[in-house]
Amino acid sequence: MTLPEIDSLSITLLVDNYTDRLLPSTSIAIRPPMMKNEQFLPPPPPVAEHGFSTLIRVASNDNVAGQNKGQSLKENMILFDCGTSENGVLSNAEILGINFNSIDSIILSHGHFDHFTGLPSILKRIDKPIKLICHPDAFLKRWIIFPNGKDKARLPFLDKGELQRQGAVIVTKKDPSLISQDSIEEYQYEMNENIVADNSIPKLLITGWIPRTTTFEKGFPLQYKEDINTNNLIPDPLVNDDQAIVANIKNKGLIVISGCAHAGIINTIRYAKSLTGINKIYAVIGGFHLTGGGIYEDAIEPTITELRKIDPRFLIPCHCTGWKATNRIIQELPEKFLQPSTCTTFTFTFDSTL
Template sequence: MSKLNIREADRLEVTILVDNYTDMLVTESNDICRRPHLFLPHVFLAEHGLSCLIKVFSGVEEHTILMDAAVTPACLFNNAKLLKVDLSKLEAIILSHGHPDHFLGLVELLKFIHEEEGKEIPLFLHPEAFLERRINIPAVGVPSTMPALEEAVLKASGAIPIKSKKPVPVAGDLIYTTGEVERTTAFEKGFPWAEAKIDGNWVADPFRDDQGLVIKLKGKGLVVISGCAHAGIINTVQYAKKLTGMDKIHAVLGGFHLTGGIFDPLIQPTIDEMRRINPDYIIPMHCKGWKAINRFAEVMPEKFLLNTVGTTYVLEGEP
């Protein structure tokens, strides 16, 4: 496999527009983690969704993209307004995978961009993000169908879908998608209750569309950003290392999908492997789960950062 030709970034800023957790009293900031200061009646909204504004810099060059678009436009636009983020200026949107907690706000966002700027915007995603999907919980007995992406609706709203199973460069080659993530761990086996309709049949969802982002920070190593990491957060990080030929991980942030009783057995092996990877910073978000986030905080306190809606992570490369 040829290595990705990722350009080195001087600085990376990741602002969490939407996540599951908000706390306006978490205000402690430092050079890496910058918390907003809001006062009532202004409040950030949280929901079971994810949306991250990503800015990457190289010299005087600057690019702004969005990964995922949350569940509700109300949540996404409220938080962007409070953070003074102009979503109409985005140059690209990346979808981590085809689950509605990552795309239901997308159509309204696309329409807003088109109305404000009169432009269409590239939307990077895997072809299987359009699959029909459902959750089939054995204790419930009746599958629950999930909303699905519709390509025609996306195009009519101003998206230019760019579908790829392989890594794709964005932001002037300063960011790459991972494309389909190789599955190499013994314990990351996906989401047992998730099903997808493939070739006319409902089967266990393989989540081939699950992808992350990779950034090479000058002199610091790789930054890996996940959506839900249905492919496994360890698989995702290890695949990013393989794609780039780099071993050093500076930061891992995003959803780790360790919430719920069926994922409890995965928490400790995930932490064990993350300790071996030894990133400088670990920032679990979205579907990480209460038990997992507390275990990461306990076991990796010098590396762990608690995420809240509105936080901006500023990662600087070497001068």
């Protein structure tokens, strides 16, 4: 099985750390309007918060071909992460006119509260059972313990039973998977010319656990987890539930969508390339986790060095990338940078000239 090509991928930032109402739209980035019918739109404006959530729409070749013949275009619509406040995603979705019942499934990048807090409110807006796909470690009870060993705090955690009562059909997977409107399939890349990918259904790749191969991406050293038997705190620096979404745009290459990239954005890109056998990276969007001082900022320069080697067409650093790292990307790779802002929709197509 290979990662099927798709013609179009749209990524709407429902929650991100930044908002800039004055950014102009481009052929790739559509910004939310400020005016309608010669009037400034009333409040509320888009909400920015320290969190992440994206709505991903994907269409395949046969779907697009069907539309040209007068048939309806079927989109696979995925919600990736749910923000850090109870109603941030809902508020921004209302501005954009998004109907949550159109979502086929919800994927969590990992089990940190700045990526799942809005989930219960979102489930209340969905009038059907909905798949919630995540790594099993997303349900761990975790703590932050600072280097002095005295200052610590328990992190909010996901309650599996409560989510199920709210209509979530929980699917936990450690290994790479293909996801479409109707199914979740095991993913295994095979270099075999006789294998024909089924492009009739738009599909995305969920990486599952990401191998750590770099020396400068060190995870989250302050994190500990509760032992389920003793309740003792055990070091949990790797954030093994961290995962990303990968799409294969026809004629362009891979798009990699990360939540926080606790596994490291370079490790994430490398794994996407290894899984698919595709070396060309078209775009990388999401959190790169290069803020927070210490080891995170120490990783900025080696990350930029590796990004230069990987040579993606576009870089869209969001959420936990941080101003220092973002500014370095702008300085060193200005032609690749696209500025994120809450409620922006980035659309990548196979026939784009960019």
